Amino acid sequence: MTYCVGLQLDRGLVFLSDTRTNAGVDNISVFRKLFTWEIPGERAMVLLTAGNLATTQAVVSLLDERNVAASERSPSLLTVPSMFQAARLVGDTLQQVIAERRDGGQSQASTFNATIILGGQIKDGPPRLYLIYPEGNFIEAQPDTPFFQIGETKYGRPILVRAYDPAMSFEEATKLLMVSFDSTIKANLSVSTPLDLQVLETDALRLGVSRRIEDTDADWRAISDGWSDALRSAFDSLPGVTL
Template sequence: MTYCIGMRLDHGLVFMSDTRTSAGVDNFAVSKKMFHWQVPDERAITIMTAGNLATTQSLISLLSERSVSEGDRDPSILHLPTMFQVARLVGATLREVIAESSLTGQTSEDQFGASIILGGQIKGGKPTIFMIYPEGNFIEITDDTPFFQIGETKYGKPILVRAYERKMDFADAIKLLLVSFDSTVKSNLSVGLPFDLQIYENDSFSNGRTKRINADDEVYQAISSGWGDALRDAFQLLPSYRL
């Protein structure tokens, strides 16, 4: 599996993805799941992928080739005028890749499925995030649903639900994402370090700061062990339940 979160704050967008891919416990590897495109001062686009690795790599390659090779440049995510149209293109491309794989005789579409988080901003529009399904359709982030998760989403959801605030600064948001990822890593072998992180500041129209967070990252270690201790302390303070 995979774990990715795309989150919208008042200040901008934050993306985090893990890097573990596996086809069984004896066949796992590190693979990037976060991809960036930009036209400086005009647009910045981030895509995170979960699902069949052949599908997602093919999707990213198609999107990238269409943005660099001369003859096949349009339609391209570097030229479309809105994030909505980019989401439509990514959705259509994803559907195309899955349909192609399914033609070989395999019947289970699930096998080739993938989910996508697409975020960014194009001049003239607001920063936004979409979640794109294997069928190619998608939903857009709203104030009511200020973050999207794909992959192994359940372990890390409770802390997001409780601690998210749209006014958070980036440092607190990254802390929140790390706590959510840490809870997931501790409970599920298919999600693993290192984590890829990106922050996008509103109206910057550039990919902004990125970082790969490794297991030996000191702040991550402090958050991970501190969170365990803090949970136990918080737990002690709650009233006990006597029957």
């Protein structure tokens, strides 16, 4: 499976993804699921993928090719005038890649499905965060729902819902995402380190801090090891029940 989160803060966007892919529990691999594009001073975008790996790799390759081949450069992620147009481009590409395989005779369209989180900022526009469906349509994060999760979303959701604060620093947001990922990784074998972190600061119009978090990462270890004790203390701090 996969676990990826894109989080919208007052200061910008933060993305974290795992890297485990699997075709059965006896066939696991490490693949990057976080991709970036930028023209410094003009635009910066981050894309997270969950679902069929052949589909998501094809989508990213097609988006990249359009950026490279001058003849096909319009529309591309490096030329679209707005994040809304970028989301449309990614959605259309995703929908086409899935349709190609489905039309190849496979009846199970869901086999090739994938879901994408796209976030970024283009000059003269605000930072925006989208969740893009296999059908190519998409929704945008709003203050009421300021984050998107894809893949194995359930184990890590309670802490996100409760501890998220739009005024968080990037460091606090990273810590929050690490806790959410720790709960998921401890419960689902198909989600695993290393993790890929990417920060996009509002109005920087370039990629911010980027980090690969290995299982031995000191911050990760402190949080992963500390969370069990912290949770147990939180539990003990609650009032007792009388039977």
